[in-house]
Amino acid sequence: MAHITDTPAAKADTSLSRSFYTTTWRWHFYAGLYVVPFMIMLAVTGMIMLWSSVLVGRDGERYHSVAPAGQTLAVSAQADAAASAVPGGTLVQYIVPRTPAEPAVFRVNTDTQSMMVAVDPYRGTVLGSWERRNGLYDLANVIHGTLLIGDIGDRLIEIAAGFAIVLIVTGIYLWWPRDGRGLARSLVPQFSGRSRQVWKSLHQTVGIYISIVMLAFLVSGLSWAGIWGEKMTQAWSTFPAEKWDNVPLSDATHASMNHGGIKQVPWTLEQTPMPASGSHAGHAAIAAGQPVDVDSVVVFARSAGFDGRFQLSFPSGEDGVWTIARDTMSNDSADPLSDRTMHLDRYTGNVLVDVGFADYGLAGKAMAVGIALHEGDMGLWNLTLNTLLCLAIIFLSVSGVVMWWKRRPSGANRLVAPAVPEKLGLWKGGALVMLAVSLLFPLTGLVLVTVLTLDMLVIRHVKPLKRALS
Template structure:
C-alpha cells in the first residue's frame, strides 16, 4: 500500500513566506546600511586621496624631485652624508630610486620627529627635505585606518566592515532576479525609468558589479584590523621564525619596523620575531673580513637581485639588523611575487633571514596580492579599476540614501524602515543567517547581539523610541 502525504506549502502561503523573508532581508540591509554607509564613503574618499597622491607624488614623496641621469652613481654613503648635512640626526632608512630620474630618499630621525631628505644619487647633493608622514597621503591613511582617534577608530571601522559583508549578502538576495525577471535587469540599468525606480535600477546594477570587489576590499582591510586581523587571522597565519636555521631572535617583532601607526611590513611577517645580530649564524653575505658598511650592504642588495626601488632599514640598536626589503604594500614594485625581505647581521654581514612570497602560507600570499590590489599598486589598470570602484561605492551609499528619502512619506518623524506585519517562521531563519554571517567577525557579531538585546529588552517597550526607529 502506498501512502501519499502532501506536505507542500500552498502557493499563497509560500508566496507570503517568501515575501516576509524578502522584507526581513531588506530590513537587515536597511539598518546595516545606516551604520555602514558613512564609513564606506569615508573609506572610498580617503582611498582615492591615497591612490592618486601616491600616483602623482609617490607614497614617500619620491616623485617630488627629478634629477638628470649621469653615467655614474655616487656611493650611497656619500649620499647619506649629504642627507645628514641637510637634516642633522640619525639616519634610519634609505630608499633607492625607482627610475634613473628619481632622487634617493633618506629618513632621518630627530628624537620624536622624522624627516625625509631627497638626494641626487649622481652628485650626492641634497635637494630638499620634508616632515615624514605629515602630508596629504599620510593624513588620508590615518583617517582611513583610525579616524584620527586611534584604537577606537580602528574598532569602529572593523565593525562597519563586518556589517559591510552583511550588506553584500542581503543586497545580492534582494536584487537577485525573481518573478520572471531575467539577469538583464541586473546587469544593465533601466535608464528609461524615472524617479525612485531609476535610482533603484542604478543601485541594483552598480551594486552587483561592485559586490565582489567590495568583499575583497573589506576582507583585505579587515585582516589589518586590531581584533579580527591581529588577534585571529594574522596570529594563525604568521610566518614561523622557526624556519630560520638556528638564528638568534630579538625580543621585538617585525611590527617594530612600522612607524607612526603606518603599516610598512608585509602582513605575514608583522608578528614574526626579528632576528638578532651578534652571532656567527647565517650564511655569507658581505665579503668576509671586510667592514660591514652602508655601501657594502647596498652592494649585497643589488647582488641579491634588489633592482630599482628597495628599502634599507638601518640597525636600531646593538642587536638590530640591516633589513633589505621590497614589497608591493610599500609601493616598491607592482608584482607581489617579488615581495622579499633579507636581514643581515650588522657585525658579520652574514644573511640571517631571507623571506619571499613563496615562503608565505596561503593567507599570507592572499594578503600580499590582496593588499597590492587594494592599494592600486599593480599597474595602471589596477589604479583605474580601484578609482572606478571607489566612485561606485560613493554612488551606492548616496543612492541608498536617495532611495530611502524618496520612499519616506513627507514629514514623517520616523526612519520608515521596512516592516513585516507578521514575522512568521522565516523571520527566525533570516535572523540566524544574518547572525551567522556577522559572527564570522567578532566585533560586528558582538554589536549585533547587543542591538538585538536592546531591541528585545528596551526599544520595543518604549513606544516613542520604537516608533522613531521603525
C-alpha cells in the same frame, strides 16, 4: 479547476518568500544606516591615498627629479649629504630610486622627529627635506584606519566593514532575479518608471557588479584591523621564525619597523620576531675583510636580485640588523610575487633571514596580493579599478540615502524602515542567517546581538521608540 499557483500551499510559499524578502530588506536598511558614512569616508580617503601615491610618491620622493649624469656617487657619500641636512640626526633608512631620474631618499631621525631627505645621487646635492609621514597621503591613511581617534576608530571601522559584508550578502539576495525578471534584465539598469525605481535599478546594478571586488577589499582591510585581523587571522597566519635555522632572535617583532601606526612590513611578518646580530649564524654574504657598511650592503643587495626600488633599513641598537626589503605594499614594485625581505648581521654581514612570497603560508600569500590590490599598487589597471570602485561605493552610499528619502513620506518624523514581517518566526530565521554571517567578525556580531536584544526586549515594547525606528 483552480490554477496550481492559486492553491493555498502556493499562496503560503509566496507569502513566506515576500516575508523573507522584507526581512532581508530590513537588515539591509539598518546595516546601511551605520555603514554609509564609513563607506563614503573609506572611499574618499582611499582615492586620496591612491592618487597621492601616483602624483607625489608614497614617501614624497616624486616631489623632486634629477638629471642623470653618468655614474652615481657612492651611497655612503649620498648618505653623508643627507645626514648633514639634519644636524644631530641618525641615518635610519635608504630608499633606492626607482628610476635614474628619481632622487635617493634617506630617513634621518632626531630625538624629536623623523625627517626625509632627497639627494641627487649623481651630484650629492640635497634637493629638499620634509617631516616623514606628514603629507596628505599619511593624513588620509590615518583617517582611513583610525578616524584620527586611535583604537576606538579602528574598532568602529572594523564594525562597519563587517556590516558592509552583511550589506553585500543581503544586497545580492535583494537583487536576485524573481517574479519573472530574467538574469539578463537584472544586469542592465532600467531607466523606465518612477524616479525611485530608476535609482533602485542603478543601485542594484552597480552593487552586483562590484560585489566580489568590494568583498575582497573588505576582507583585506579587515585583516589589518585590531580584533579580527591582529588577534585572530594574523595571529595564526604569522610567518614562523622557527623556519630560520639557528638564528638568534630579538625581543622586537617586525612590527617595530612600522611608523606611527602606518603599515610598512608585510602582513605575515608583522608579528614575527626580528633576528639579532652578534653571532656567527647565517651564511656568508659580504666577503671576509670587507667592511659591512651601506655601500657593501647595497652592492650585495644588487647581486642578490634586488633591482629597481628597494628599502634598506640601518641597524638599530647593538643587536640590530641590516634589513633589505622590497614589497608591493610599500610601492616598491608592481608584482607581489617578488616580495622579499632579507636581514644581515651588522657585524659579520652574514645573511640571517631571506624570506620571500614563496615562503609565506596561504593566508600570507593571499594578503600580499590582496593588500597590493587594495592599495592599487599593481599597475594602471589596478589604479583604474580602484578609482572606479571608490566612485561606485560613493554612488551606492548616496543612492541608498536618495532611495530612502524618496520612499519616506513628506514630513515624516521617523526612519520609515521596512516593516517587521507579520510571521515573527520567519523574521527570527532571517535574523539568524544574518547573525551567522556577522558572527564571523566578532565586533560586528557583538553589535548585532546587542541590536537584536534591544529590538526584541525594548524597542518593540516602547511605542515612541518603535514608531521612531519604524
